[in-house]
Amino acid sequence: MGHGHSHSHRAGADDGVEINRGARLSLLGLLAAVGVATLVGLALLWPDGGAADDLQGSVGFAAEGVTFPEAVVDEVEPVCASAEVSPEEEQCGRIMATVDDGPDQGTEVAVEVPPQVTASGLGAGDRLELVRQPQEGGEASYSYFGTKRTGALWLLGIVFVVVVVAIARLRGVMALLGLGFASLVMFFFALPALLTGESAIPVALVAATAIMYVVLYTTHGFSVRTSTALAGTLAGLGITALAGWWAVRSTHLSGIAGEEGGFLTTFTPSISFPDLLTAAVIIAGLGVLNDVTITQSSAVWELRGASPTMSRTQIFTSGMRIGRDHIASTIYTIVFAYAGTALTLLLVLQLYDRPLVDLLGTEEIATEVVRSLVSSIGLVLAVPLTTAIAALTVPPARQEA
Secondary structure (H helix, E strand, O other): OOOOOOOOOEEEEEOOEEEEHHHHHHHHHHHHHHHHHHHHHHHHHOOOHHHHHHHOOOOOOOOOOOEOOEEEEEEEOOOOOOOOOOHHHHOOOEEEEEEOOOOOOOOEEEEEOOHHHHOOOOOOOOEEEEEEEEEOOEEEEEEEEEEOOHHHHHHHHHHHHHHHHHHHOHHHHHHHHHHHHHHHHHHHHHHHHHHOOOOHHHHHHHHHHHHHHHHHHHHHOOOHHHHHHHHHHHHHHHHHHHHHHHHHHHOOOOOOOOHHHHHHHHHOOOOOHHHHHHHHHHHHOHHHHHHHHHHHHHHHHHHHHHOOOOOHHHHHHHHHHHHHHHHHHHHHHHHHHHHHHOHHHHHHHHHOOOOHHHHOOOHHHHHHHHHHHHHHHHHHHHHHHHHHHHHHHOOOOOOOO
C-alpha cells in the first residue's frame, strides 16, 4: 500500500482537500482586513437617522384631503371605439365598482380607465384602488389609481419560497436568509445614506461587501472554498466599480434617464447622479458575480480532490475551461436581463426614422449599454481571478507514490 508524501506546512481540511496553512492564513487574513474595513465604512457612512427620517415620507403624494379607498369591480365596460366617443353615452371605457372602505363605503361609482387597463383582464370581483377627491358642497369625485395586486404578489412570493426550500432544502433556507439580510442592508443603510448625501460609490461598495460576506457564508458555509469565492467576488466588485466610474465619466452620462431622476434632483440636490449610476451598476452585478465565483471555486476544489497529482497550472487551465463556458452563458444572462427591462424603450426606438446606431448616444440607451458592458467586464475578469486564487489556495500536487 503506497504512502502519500505529507507536506509539513499543510493543515486543516476543506471538503476532503487539505489546505496549505500559509495560503489559508494569507487568504483569511486578507478577508479579515477587508471585513474590518467594511465595518469601519459602515460606521463612517452610516446615515444620520434624524436627517433620513426627515427626508423619508417628506414629499406629499397627493393633495390634502385626497384618499385612496379600495373598491370591488362589478362590471368592466368594453374599450371605446374612438377617443371622441363619450363613455357615459356609449357605455364604454369605464369600470363600475363598489367602494368598500372610507366614508362612502357601499357606494357604486363609475371610473374611466385607459384601454390597457380594460385589456389586462379585469373582471367582476377584482379589486381596485381609487382616488377620492372631496368637493366643497357636493359629492366626492372618484378616479382610477391602480389595480390591487397584493394577493397575487403574496401568492407568487409564497410559491417562490416553497419551490426554493423544496428543491434546495437547507441551502435554500440559508439563501433566503441571506436575501433578507441584503434587504436590511439596502433599506436601513444604503438607501438612507444615499438620500442624506453620502458618497454613492463608497456606500455601494460597503453595502455590497457586507452583503457578500453574509450571503456567501450563510449559503455555502464557512470554508476556505467559500472564502476563495468571496475573495474573487470582492475583486470583481472592485473592478466593476473602477470600470463603472471610468465609463460613466468618459461617456458623460448624467445619471438622469427618467422622470424619477428629475424628481430626485428637486428634493435631494446633494446626490451625485453619475456616482449614483455607478453605484447602481455595482449593486446590480452582485448576484451574477456571486454565481460565477462560487462555481469557479467549487470547480477548482473538485479538480484537486479528483486529481491530487495535477499541478496548480493544470488545475488553473482546467478551471478556466469550465469558467469560459460559464462566462458565455452568464454574459447572455446580463445582456438579456437589461434588454428585457428596456424592451419598451427598444420598441419605441424602432418607430423613429433614425438608425439605431445614431441613437446609441442618447442618455437612455447609453445608460443601458454602460450597465451591460461594465457588469460583463467585472464578471469576465472575476473568473480568472477567482480561479487563480483557488488554484493557489489548494495544496500543491502530490508526487506519485
